[in-house]
Amino acid sequence: xxxxxxxxxxxxxxxxxxxxxxxxxxxxxxxxxxxxxxxxxxxxxxxxxxxxxxxxxxxxxxxxxxxxxxxxxxxxxxxxxxxxxxxxxxxxxxxxxxxxxxxxxxxxxxxxxxxxxxxxxxxxxxxxxxxxxxxxxxxxxxxxxxxxxxxxxxxxxxxxxxxxxxxxxxxxxxxxxxxxxxxxxxxxxxxxxxxxxxxxxxxxxxxxxxxxxxxxxxxxxxxxxxxxxxxxxxxxxxxxxxxxxxxxxxxxxxxxxxxxxxxxxxxxxxxxxxxxxxxxxxxxxxxxxxxxxxxxxxxxxxxxxxxxxxxxxxxxxxxxxxxxxxxxxxxxxxxxxxxxxxxxxxxxxxxxxxxxxxxxxxxxxxxxxxxxxxxxxxxxxxxxxxxxxx
Amino acid sequence: xxxxxxxxxxxxxxxxxxxxxxxxxxxxxxxxxxxxxxxxxxxxxxxxxxxxxxxxxxxxxxxxxxxxxxxxxxxxxxxxxxxxxxxxxxxxxxxxxxxxxxxxxxxxxxxxxxxxxxxxxxxxxxxxxxxxxxxxxxxxxxxxxxxxxxxxxxxxxxxxxxxxxxxxxxxxxxxxxxxxxxxxxxxxxxxxxxxxxxxxxxxxxxxxxxxxxxxxxxxxxxxxxxxxxxxxxxxxxxxxxxxxxxxxxxxxxxxxxxxxxxxxxxxxxxxxxxxxxxxxxxxxxxxxxxxxxxxxxxxxxxxxxxxxxxxxxxxxxxxxxxxxxxxxxxxxxxxxxxxxxxxxxxxxxxxxxxxxxxxxxxxxxxxxxxxxxxxxxxxxxxxxxxxxxx
Numbered sequence: 071x072x073x074x075x076x077x078x079x080x081x082x083x084x085x086x087x088x089x090x091x092x093x094x095x096x097x098x099x100x101x102x103x104x105x106x107x108x109x110x111x112x113x114x115x116x117x118x119x120x121x122x123x124x125x126x127x128x129x130x131x132x133x134x135x136x137x138x139x140x141x142x143x144x145x146x147x148x149x150x151x152x153x154x155x156x157x158x159x160x161x162x163x164x165x166x167x168x169x170x171x172x173x174x175x176x177x178x179x180x181x182x183x184x185x186x187x188x189x190x191x192x193x194x195x196x197x198x199x200x201x202x203x204x205x206x207x208x209x210x211x212x213x214x215x216x217x218x219x220x221x222x223x224x225x226x227x228x229x230x231x232x233x234x235x236x237x238x239x240x241x242x243x244x245x246x247x248x249x250x251x252x253x254x255x256x257x258x259x260x261x262x263x264x265x266x267x268x269x270x271x272x273x274x275x276x277x278x279x280x281x282x283x284x285x286x287x288x289x290x291x292x293x294x295x296x297x298x299x300x301x302x303x304x305x306x307x308x309x310x311x312x313x314x315x316x317x318x319x320x321x322x323x324x325x326x327x328x329x330x331x332x333x334x335x336x337x338x339x340x341x342x343x344x345x346x347x348x349x350x351x352x353x354x355x356x357x358x359x360x361x362x363x364x365x366x367x368x369x370x371x372x373x374x375x376x377x378x379x380x381x382x383x384x385x386x387x388x389x390x391x392x393x394x395x396x397x398x399x400x401x402x403x404x405x406x407x408x409x410x411x412x413x414x415x416x417x418x419x420x421x422x423x424x425x426x427x428x429x430x431x432x433x434x435x436x437x438x439x440x441x442x443x444x445x446x447x448x449x450x451x452x453x454x455x456x457x458x459x460x
Numbered sequence: 461x462x463x464x465x466x467x468x469x470x471x472x473x474x475x476x477x478x479x480x481x482x483x484x485x486x487x488x489x490x491x492x493x494x495x496x497x498x499x500x501x502x503x504x505x506x507x508x509x510x511x512x513x514x515x516x517x518x519x520x521x522x523x524x525x526x527x528x529x530x531x532x533x534x535x536x537x538x539x540x541x542x543x544x545x546x547x548x549x550x551x552x553x554x555x556x557x558x559x560x561x562x563x564x565x566x567x568x569x570x571x572x573x574x575x576x577x578x579x580x581x582x583x584x585x586x587x588x589x590x591x592x593x594x595x596x597x598x599x600x601x602x603x604x605x606x607x608x609x610x611x612x613x614x615x616x617x618x619x620x621x622x623x624x625x626x627x628x629x630x631x632x633x634x635x636x637x638x639x640x641x642x643x644x645x646x647x648x649x650x651x652x653x654x655x656x657x658x659x660x661x662x663x664x665x666x667x668x669x670x671x672x673x674x675x676x677x678x679x680x681x682x683x684x685x686x687x688x689x690x691x692x693x694x695x696x697x698x699x700x701x702x703x704x705x706x707x708x709x710x711x712x713x714x715x716x717x718x719x720x721x722x723x724x725x726x727x728x729x730x731x732x733x734x735x736x737x738x739x740x741x742x743x744x745x746x747x748x749x750x751x752x753x754x755x756x757x758x759x760x761x762x763x764x765x766x767x768x769x770x771x772x773x774x775x776x777x778x779x780x781x782x783x784x785x786x787x788x789x790x791x792x793x794x795x796x797x798x799x800x801x802x803x804x805x806x807x808x809x810x811x812x813x814x815x816x817x818x819x820x821x822x823x824x825x826x827x828x829x830x831x832x833x834x835x836x837x838x839x840x841x842x843x844x845x846x847x848x849x850x
Binding site (some may be wrong): 095252256260266272304308312323328330355 | 484485585653662689703712714725749
């Protein structure tokens with residue numbers, strides 16, 4: 071095994087699709103672009119492809135960095151690269167910015183060719199099912215009939231589940247980290263407050279703020295702050311910030327006194343500078359709506375019954391957003407179906423964010439799982455034409 | 461024991477104070493009013509008074525109803541009344557709207573006699589310690605040297621703790637329900653987001669919105685929605701709302717689809733119609749700042765060492781805002797001091813809100829505790845002059 075290292079400088083690519091997409095909402099998108107990145111090389115059999123699905127605020131930039139922006143490291147760079155748990159010396163890894171996103175794929179800020187103006191409020195409310203369909207189309211275009219694995223954390227894990235349900239013959243392994251089979255009422259409630267913060271911001275203009283040269287920054291900041299609290303555990307926040315005071319004393323005002331206030335505001339500020347508010351609405355709604363069991367009278371086992379993939383399901387003890395009990399619902403349903411599932415509940419203090427962190431036990435688990443996948447992939451020699459690789 | 465019933469029609473009273481109050485912040489309030497209610501009768505020895513302290517959004521209206529508004533029932537009416545756990549046939553119960561409030565006590569919306577305009581942003585940042593001082597002054601004026609008990613839930617419980625620390629000779633029993641000895645980083649974080657929602661509302665005008673004939677309603681709604689999520693347990697929300705849809709189907713929009721969204725919005729709307737945004741800022745900040753151990757190098761036992769009261773501490777298993785572990789910190793510190801403490805961890809599904817609900821085990825506990833207090837109070841015959849009673 072080589073020493074783990076970065077995949078190095080990478081470059082995003084765009085794929086244009088002009089086969090209309092009939093969304094679950096009934097809306098039809100005539101054409102769209104997907105922004106994606108790939109690392110490693112597809113083998114001759116096309117059997118070593120791994121799709122990495124992103125969660126709320128991430129993108130196609132999963133690993134490596136950009137030559138012009140060496141600090142812009144991919145969001146799952148600790149997991150993916152040569153010698154890393156998902157080893158790009160063996161696997162052909164694909165990251166894609168989901169439809170409706172704000173990092174290059176067609177989304178609310180994109181120009182609607184029919185009007186010449188940004189889609190804004192007219193962009194379809196996309197779902198996990200819609201995303202997976204577009205990802206399958208991207209796989210077609212990259213010449214991948216069957217994914218060695220689809221992998222994701224949180225909302226990304228929901229996409230991996232949906233691949234297993236919607237394209238059972240096209241996915242060999244689903245790696246489902248820090249997931250839930252559907253949001254709880256509390257999860258939806260937090261999303262509702264975040265969306266209300268955005269839509270009641272006077273700069274929102276019903277979603278068509280682009281025309282006004284403003285963005286609903288206050289609302290987006292609040293939305294991010296609310297979300298961020300739910301990504302961390304109470305203990306992790308206490309460990310990191312405690313009740314530390316910025317100036318060493320209480321100042322009897324409503325501005326920042328505690329370090330945790332400063333941190334949260336900073337997170338909100340940063341986020342509001344790069345993320346599109348409409349995309350935030352879309353993505354939180356996709357989370358709310360995902361519920362594969364709903365069409366089966368609430369029977370998750372029945373919803374998962376088409377799946378042929380093997381599953382790795384992992385959760386983190388301190389994750390209160392998608393607690394281990396939620397992952398166990400998935401595992402139980404898979405076991406009811408006699409599916410092949412490996413489950414790990416990882417003792418980690420960092421809350422939901424743990425899925426993004428470099429935890430030794432977690433990474434060892436994923437590494438071991440990919441070792442087994444590699445054995446199924448056969449010869450890892452790349453195909454002759456490498457046009458599809460980065 | 462009589463059948464539990466309502467204390468009936470009650471009327472609030474105002475007490476004016478013109479001895480300046482030196483707040484912990486350094487600010488001085490020259491004069492102020494406190495709005496309060498009393499139920500039952502003070503006995504001749506003045507030994508049966510119970511002060512009930514309120515939490516975030518409540519008031520002096522603790523029990524009974526108003527003759528002109530029979531639906532306006534006190535916020536702890538299930539606990540307090542003839543034959544109820546806190547029996548007004550035996551105890552003289554006092555509810556007071558805290559200084560800085562918006563239900564009749566002097567607060568940010570009150571007219572500053574120096575300017576003839578509402579205090580607004582110039583109102584002092586009041587603390588739990590300041591509130592307890594004003595409550596002690598009210599006790600003086602009502603002729604009560606020593607409280608039979610000071611009782612509260614959540615922020616109200618912090619006031620009971622502060623009574624035990626600040627006025628050890630004037631409180632016989634502290635009833636501390638659903639409490640924490642100080643907020644965690646996560647607690648502060650939620651408060652920070654709520655305050656940001658208010659202060660970034662364009663209608664906030666730096667806290668001086670009264671002059672503009674507006675209120676920062678959007679911000680206050682968001683603040684309440686965020687708070688409300690933390691009052692309920694995930695399980696209780698799932699039990700109450702699940703993923704029920706208002707129209708029976710998903711509508712692919714950002715308006716209300718799920719019942720829980722409708723409920724939260726309704727809570728936010730209602731709250732924003734009656735609560736003052738500046739009061740919300742003040743009260744959440746009082747929560748943030750309360751930390752009696754801070755002055756003792758973080759040693760809670762040392763902070764509580766002046767206390768002479770007996771303590772009843774109660775927590776609820778599903779309360780994740782102030783989890784049982786937080787109450788146990790208080791109990792541990794009291795035991796370290798060899799204080800007289802009774803602790804109950806009540807198995808209740810309702811989260812933090814459980815302290816307001818009519819739970820049989822919880823109410824039986826409080827009833828039993830007050831039985832013992834009654835024995836200490838001696839003759840319960842009222843004093844001859846009853847001017848101080850309702």
